[in-house]
Amino acid sequence: MKLKEIRQPGAYSYVFSKYADPVVTVQPGETVAIYTKDAFEDRVSKPTDRPSQILEGDPNPQTGPIYIEGAEPGDTLAVHLLNIEATRDYAVSAHKPGLGGLTPTSATPMLAEPMPEKVYVYKIADGMVTYNEKMSYPWRPFIGTIATAPRIEALSALTPFTHGGNMDTPETKPGNIVYLPVNVPGAYFYTGDVHAGQGDGELCGFALEIAAKVTCRFELIKGKSINWPRIESANELMVIGSARPMEDAARIAYMELIEWMAEDFGWDKYDAHQALSQIGRMSVGNMVDTYYSLVAKIDKKYL
Known part of the structure; x- marks a missing residue:
């Protein structure tokens, strides 16, 4: 069967919402290649x-919405991430005034001057992403924004929340499954903001930004609802919580992971709480967006 290629036919979306016309309809089980801008x-x-x-405005153009045939509120959309390919030979990052974890922003005003603007262009070759001899990093591609539409509101493409969104978690990478809540008929799936790599927190506000071809397969889990995005790898279960302050994001992620352990693996919630206190792990997706994203994890061997 020929792989269905999805390219945005007109203007890209800068919000996650149900109010735009779908660009394409995809059947559950179908494998597609989605082209994205950086x-x-x-x-x-x-x-x-x-x-x-x-x-002219905020960054993060999204390819979508993609209508998933048969998706209904209360279902879960499972997105099997199969491959990510750069569609050019360079990645871009930058320091931008008013953006970043160590510079004054509208949310954290300071007397200090904003960081000066600077653009970094990295060459992609031979499995490495290179700016200069000191700044050369392995190719570690993942999706920065992946989402379904919220039930009512339209949310900025910069925002991570219950629908997914701009979570900037390196765990949304090939080989993993991303689980997203279905809030509206058709799910209205969006993706974009692909990265060639990123450190924890996306400190300056931009990772190694690339244009990309994302190959994935959609699966519907009928009648099973989730509250927050989940990720499954070969060895781990993960839940993403997005909130401010950061400790609320951590609480959300760990609480939802406890719920997953209880629902699907038969754990007593208090035993799960105790287990995560001893062997749970947590990473920071982003510390610069409208909300911060934290990822709670447990190795499957402990389940």
């Missing part, structure tokens, strides 16, 4: 380009 709209390609001057 967070800079593919408009930053050299060190002299300035995102603050080039971008």
Whole structure:
């Protein structure tokens, strides 16, 4: 069967919502290749380009919405991430005034001057992403934004929340399954903001941003609802919580992981709480977005 390729036919979306017309309908079980632009709209390609001057609004163009045939509220959409390919030979990152974990922002105003704007262009070759001899990193691709539509509101493509969104968690990578709640008929799936790699927290606000081809397969889990995005790898179960302050994101992620352990693996909730206190792990997806995203994890061998 020929792989269905999905390219945005018109304007990209900058919100996650049910109010746009779907760009394509996909059947459960179908494998598709989704083409995405980078967070800079593919408009930053050299060190002299300035995102603050080039971008008219917030970054993160999304491919979608993609209508999943048969998806209904109360279902769970399982997205099997099969492969990520860069569609060009470079990645871009930047320091942008008003964005980042160590610079004044609208949410954390300070007397200090904002960080000066600077663009970094990295070459992608031979499994490495390279800026210079000191700054050369392995190719570690993952999806920054992956979401279904919220039930009523339209949320910015910068926002992570219960629907998924801009979680920027390196765990959304090939080989893993991302579980998302279905809030509206058809699910209205979106994705974009693909990265060639990222450190915990996405400290400056931009990872190694790339344009990409994302190959995935959709599966519907009928009649099973989840409250927050989940991820499954060959060895781990993970839940993503997004909130401010960061400790609330941690509480959400761990509480939802306890619920998963209880529902699907027969754990007593208090025993699960005790187990996670001893062998649970947590990583930071982002510490710069409208909400912060934390990932709670447990190795499957303990289940």
